[in-house]
Amino acid sequence: MKIVRAKGPEIFDIELEKDLLAKNRRLARENRKRLDQLRIVSIDVMGSVGSGKTSLIKGILRKLAMGEAAAVIAGDLTTTIDAERIEQEGARVIQVNTGKECHLDAHLVGQAIDKMKLVGVKVLFIENVGNLICPGEFPLGAHRRIVVVSVTEGPYTLMKHPYIFREADVIVLNKIDMAKAMKVSPTQMEKDAQKVNPHALFIRANALTGTGIARVIEALGLKR
Ligand code: MG
Numbered sequence: 001m002k003i004v005r006a007k008g009p010e011i012f013d014i015e016l017e018k019d020l021l022a023k024n025r026r027l028a029r030e031n032r033k034r035l036d037q038l039r040i041v042s043i044d045v046m047g048s049v050g051s052g053k054t055s056l057i058k059g060i061l062r063k064l065a066m067g068e069a070a071a072v073i074a075g076d077l078t079t080t081i082d083a084e085r086i087e088q089e090g091a092r093v094i095q096v097n098t099g100k101e102c103h104l105d106a107h108l109v110g111q112a113i114d115k116m117k118l119v120g121v122k123v124l125f126i127e128n129v130g131n132l133i134c135p136g137e138f139p140l141g142a143h144r145r146i147v148v149v150s151v152t153e154g155p156y157t158l159m160k161h162p163y164i165f166r167e168a169d170v171i172v173l174n175k176i177d178m179a180k181a182m183k184v185s186p187t188q189m190e191k192d193a194q195k196v197n198p199h200a201l202f203i204r205a206n207a208l209t210g211t212g213i214a215r216v217i218e219a220l221g222l223k224r
Contacts, residue, residue, distance in 0.1 A: 021137065021138075024105050024106045024107070024138050024139070025106075025139060026106075027105075027106035027107050027110055027141070028106035028138075028139040028140055028141040029141065030106070030110065030141070031106055031109055031110050031113060031140060031141025031142075032141040032142075032143070034110075034113060034141075035113070035124065035141060035143070038118055038119075038121070039122070040071075040118060040121055040122060040123065040124050041122065041123050041124070041143050041144075041220075041221070041222065042123075042124040042125070042126060042140075042141070042142040042143050042144075043123070043124070043125050043126065043142055043143065043144050043145070043146060043220055044126045044128060044135075044139075044140050044142035044144070044145040044146070045057060045125055045126065045127045045128060045145075045146050045148065046128045046131075046132075046135045046136065046145060046146065046147045046148070046164060046167075046168075047128075047130065047132070047146075047147050047148035047149060047150075047172075048130055048131065048132050048149070048150070048153055048157075049130030049131070050130070050150065050152070051130070051148040051149055051150040051153065051174060052148050052150055052172075052174040052175060052207045052208075053127050053128070053130065053148050054074075054082045054085050054086065054127060055174075055207035055208055056146075056148055056172060056174065056205070056207040056213075056216070057072060057086060057125050057127060058085060058086060058088075058089050058207070059207045059208070059210055059213045060125075060213060060216060060217055060222070061086070061089040061090070061091050061125075062089055062210075063210070063213050063214065063217060064123070064217065064222060066091070066122065066123065067090045067091070068090065068091065068092050068120065068121070069120060069121055069122045069123070070089075070091040070092070070121065070122070070123045070124075070125070071091055071092040071093065071094075071116060071118060071121045071123070071124045071125070072086045072091050072092070072093045072094075072124070072125045072126075072127060073093075073094055073096055073104075073109060073112045073113075073116075073124065073125070073126045073127065074086060074093060074094070074095050074096065074127045075096045075098060075103075075104040075108075075126070075127055075128050075129045076095065076096075076097060076098070076127075076129060076130075077097065077098055077099065077100070077101075077129065078097055078099070079097075080095045080097075082095075082127060083095040086127075091125075092116060092117065092118075092121065094112050094115060094116050096108050096109070096111075096112050098129055101129070101134075102129055102131045102133065102134040102135075103128060103129050103131060103134035103135040103137070103138050104126065104128050104129060104135065104138065104140055105138045105140070106138065106139065106140050106141055109126060109140045109141065110141075123222060124142075126140055126142055128140075132147075132157070132161040132164050133161070133163075133164065135164065136163050136164035136166075136167045137163075139167075144169045144170065144220055144221075145167050145168050145169055145170075146168060146169070146170045146171070146172060146216075146220070147164055147165055147167070147168040147170075147171050147172070148172045148174050148207075149165075149171065149172070149173055149174065149189075150173075150174045150175045151173065151174070151175050151176065151178050151179045151182045151184040151186070151189075152175055152178060152182055154182070154184065155182075155183075155184045155185065155188065155189065157189075158171075158189060158192035158193055158195075158196050159192050159195075159196070162196045162197075165193065165196045165197050165200065166196060166197045168197060168200045169199075169200060169201070169219075169220075170200060170201045170203060170216065170219045170220065171193050171197070171200045171201070171202050171203070172203050172205050172207075172212070172216060173186055173189055173190070173202065173203070173204050173205065174205050174206065174207055175206060175207075176204045176205060176206050176211060176212070177206050177209070177211070186204055190202050201219045203215045203216055203219060
């Protein structure tokens with residue numbers, strides 16, 4: 001089979017990209033330091049549009065029942081839909097709109113941290129922009145990273161997007177009840193996850209019904 005492979009330097013300025021990533025890492029370390037000082041555990045939630053990131057966060061919040069001791073930074077291009085959905089669970093929430101950017105970055109998260117009242121907050125979820133490519137490259141300073149993948153995305157998502165799954169501490173396979181209808185094998189996807197990132201915990205879940213939520217909470221060390 002004939003294959004055309006992109007070579008970075010021919011397309012964009014690789015030095016510029018290196019600078020950008022280095023600057024982001026520095027700002028991410030600053031975010032982490034601030035969160036540590038505030039004794040807040042933070043979790044970067046990544047995954048495609050429609051994978052169930054907001055639903056998972058809502059499910060976790062409902063189970064933790066921490067009220068305003070939980071906070072969420074909701075990243076999205078232009079809407080406040082997710083922030084409004086999360087608000088229903090009683091958590092503090094701030095919307096970050098990235099415009100045309102396909103990911104949050106440490107600078108934006110730093111600004112959100114500035115704007116939020118975080119005194120008394122114990123857990124901070126950061127819902128990244130729905131995308132399986134860019135968010136992985138931009139650490140935000142969070143203590144742990146989750147990637148949510150839904151069976152409705154098809155059986156090959158983990159193999160096709162190895163980079164972001166390598167960043168994950170926890171991989172959540174969501175909408176598990178629909179696997180059969182989608183002709184997707186969760187067992188095969190778990191094997192793919194093992195191949196791509198043997199260190200990540202793989203959890204089958206249905207964020208809407210609550211299946212697997214307790215395991216996710218435990219895996220994130222949020223058990224109260
Ligand atoms: Mg969402």
